[in-house]
Amino acid sequence: MQKRKALTELTLQELQDRKQRSKGVLIGLGLVMLLACGTLIYLAIRVEKGAPFIAIASGCAMMFLPMIAYKNQLDTEIKKRNT
Known part of the structure; x- marks a missing residue:
């Protein structure tokens, strides 16, 4: 199995590529999750015992927290290299 390089070992171009890729993944998954949460909230309203749907939608x-944290690490590493 191939080991992942640490962010400090990557070139600036590789960091920027990973930043763009993670941004695209966040936007794509965000749209899908927004649609899914909307559906779950709709079901929670329409079904008599729909409280679990609200809990799932909020959870x-x-x-996204690990992906956002990774993107922030990429941003800080790029800023370090640019200064």
């Missing part, structure tokens, strides 16, 4: 946002 889905937690999925």
Whole structure:
């Protein structure tokens, strides 16, 4: 299995490529998650025992935290290299 390079070992171009890729993934998954959460909230309103749907919809946002943290690490590493 191939090891992932640390961010400090990557070139500036590789960092910028990873930043663009992670931004695209966040936008794509964000749109899908927004649609899914909307559907879950709609079902929670329409179904008599729909409270679990609201809990699932609010918990889905937690999925984005690792990806946002990774993007912030990329941003700080790019800023270090540019200064």
